[in-house]
Amino acid sequence: MKIYTEEKIIFWLKKQSFFAKNLLIISYLLNFINICLLIIQNWILSKQIQTFFFKENKNKIFHYYIILFLCFIIKIFITILINKINFYYSEIIKVSIRKKVLNKLTSRYYERLKNQTTGSDISLIINQVENLQDYYNEYIPQFFRIKISSLIILITIFFISWIIDLIIIIISIIIIFFIILIGKKTTQKNKKNFKILSLLNGLFFDRLKGIETIRLFNLRKIEIKKISFYIEQYRKKNIEILKIIFLTSAILEFFSSVSLAFIIMYFSFTYLHIINFGFYNKNIKILHSFFILMLISEYFQNFSNLGKLYHIKSKAIGAADNIIKLLNNKIYILKKKEEFFLKNSNKLEIIAKNLIIKNKKGNILIGPISFKIFSGQNIVIIGANGCGKTTLFNVLLGLLPYHGSLKINNIEFKNINLYSWYEKISYVKQNPKLPAITIRKNLFFNKNINISKIEKIIKEIGIIDFLKKLPHGIDTSLYKEDIYLSVGQLQRIAIARALIKDHLILLLDEPISNIDIKSQYDIIKSIKKNNSSFKISITITHKIYQINYYNVIWYMENGKIVKKHILKIKKNK
Incomplete structure (x- = not known):
């Protein structure tokens, strides 16, 4: 992986803001x-x-009070305006960068999936892009303010006393040297910190997706150990960065105190006529001393803010480093391919020849296998855990790349536009979740709905029975009214949603696992009634003895279809 220098990363960050320079x-x-x-x-x-x-x-x-009051009001108004402009400026740049990252991740999904975890991608989209906002919202505008403010203060003080100006410049050079020295170390540590955060997010999210597998195989202690290890690493890096921040603050306080002590001593000796150089008037007045002290206070406050800004900058560099690596990595850039849309047809034919699916390490998960599926077939796939049943579904859903040939209606699957394919699929995964707020929204996601078909399915599958017991029936909110549906009820809704959608192929992963006998009976009855000679259904199950709607049985073992048993095949003429 290419390593980007700090100068190149800063150049990239500035380049992203060019369109919002006004x-x-x-x-x-x-x-x-x-x-x-x-x-x-x-x-x-x-x-x-x-x-x-x-x-x-x-x-x-009295006139002074009026001027002070006006300055105070105008400053408040301008500060509010600056904050709003800075926020809007940073927001549009952040959205622009996030779009680039999302386009990169989605446009070449197959290649991305092999080399990175979903959790790491989410960390990149949310956490690391979010960290860039402070750079544009605070660092860039405030860094300019600090530079101009410091310059104007130095020029103003110079016209009153050149010796004080000289003292401030010498101390400023020492402070800047220390801030740059500390800032470089902070940048390096932030890069490591974001790498650990990305790994931690990836690990946590991926384990969350596989929570059922962890529970079934009792891997809880092992996974907790892994996550705890990365959390501890992240904590240690954060502590190291906090130590540097406190060190920066201590250095700034020390040097600002030293400079103020020198200046106050200078004024004291001047008033006692011990020192008579360093100013242009014959006598330095209280007006000048108070004015200079107030300006110096503002000046060193700028340095305190500069320390904070350097940490914002180092965080942004750490976040931008990972984003640039993604956007510029040629591994993920594939040649544009011609995509085909599936034509509207009542028939579906799936033919696989020497189909092989590998994991990212190159190990074979499935294959080589060959099969032919056509409309009217209701296939049940059985086999031990880990034999490749769900992996085969993931290929048919377009989530995994493959080798060999897989054709849908005589078009190679990898050349088919996935959106046109998804229109023909209904899929229910094992232990499905309901994403929408109400039951109605979970059942109907298409405006062109067939009311009689919906009423028929929800009656057949037994949803109508428990809807009557809910406070608002089909419009009951699942998350705002403390409504807890059983596993069987959730499964019924998920199956009903799949059957309501117009489809040519129905994929069911363990549709009757972990649910009561009554729910199993209603689900099987409804699936059987909705099968037709124009449709294909493929079911993964360990309970074949309870299913009665299939006409083909596949037995899988070690990633291969070792047996096929055809009971009854309906061919469409």
Whole structure:
């Protein structure tokens, strides 16, 4: 994997914001106005303090209050405006980068699946892209403000006292040296931190998907150990970064305290006439000293903010590093292929010749196998756990790449547009989940619905019986009203949804596992009634003795179809 330098990553980050540069210019301009108002405000405050001590013309105090009040109101208004512009600026860049990442992940899905986990992809889309927002929202606008503010303060102080200006510049150089030194270490640690976070997210999400497998094979302790290991690594890296942050803060506090001590000593010796150089007037006034001290306070506050910004920058570099690697990685760029859409037809024919499915390490999961499936067949696949039944379904769903030939209506499957294929499929996985809020929305996801067909299916499958007991029937919310459906009820809804959808092929993975006898009977009866000579159904099961709607049996062992038993075949003329 190519390693990108910090300069190249920064260049890439700046390049992403080019289309929104007008917003950034407005933000810069408003920040400049804010800085000028700050200088005026501090000068007026210093004048007020001098007037208070020396009882000068107090008629001007009222005018000073008005100017201060106006500066205060204008600054608040400008600050709100700057924050809104910065947020909008960062948001549109973040959305743009996220779109690029999503396009990359979805456009070449087969190649991506072999080399990365889904959890890592989700971490990249959500966590790491989100970390870039602070870079555009805070780092870029505030870094400009710090540079301009510091420059204006130094120029202003120089016109009052060149010696104080010199002291500040020397201490500033030392502080900047330390911040850059610490910032480089933080960037390296953040890169490692994001790598661990990506692994942790990938591990956690993938284990969440395979929770049933973990439970069945009692792998709980092993998986908890793995996740705990990465959590501990992530915690240690975070502690290391926090130590660096505290070190940065301590250094800034030390040097700002030293500089203030030198300047206060200088003013003290000047008032005692021990030192008579470093300023342009014959006598330095309280006005000048208070004004300089207030400006110095703002100046070193800039350095404190600079320390925070360097950590934001290092986080952004760590996140951007992974995103750039994905976007620029040629491994995932495949040649454009011609896609075919399946024609509207009442017949379906699936032919496989020497079909082989491998895992990402190159080990054979299934194959070589050959088979022919046509409309009217109701196939049951049986075999021990791990023999390749669900893997075969994943191939038919377009989730895994394959070798050999797999044709649908005489078109190679890898050349078929998947959306046109999904229109013809109904699929129910083992232990299905209901994604929508209400039962109605879980059952009907097509506007062109056949009411009589729906009523017939929900009656056959037994959904109508428990709908009567729910507070709002079919419109009952599953997540807002403390409604808990049994496994059998969830399975009925999932099967009903699959049968309601117009389909040519029905894929069922363990449709009657872990449910009561009554639910099993209703589901089998409904599937049998909805089978036809124009459709194909393929069922994975360990309970073949309870299923009575099949006419073909496949027995799988070690990734191969070792036996085929045909009971009754209906051929369409």
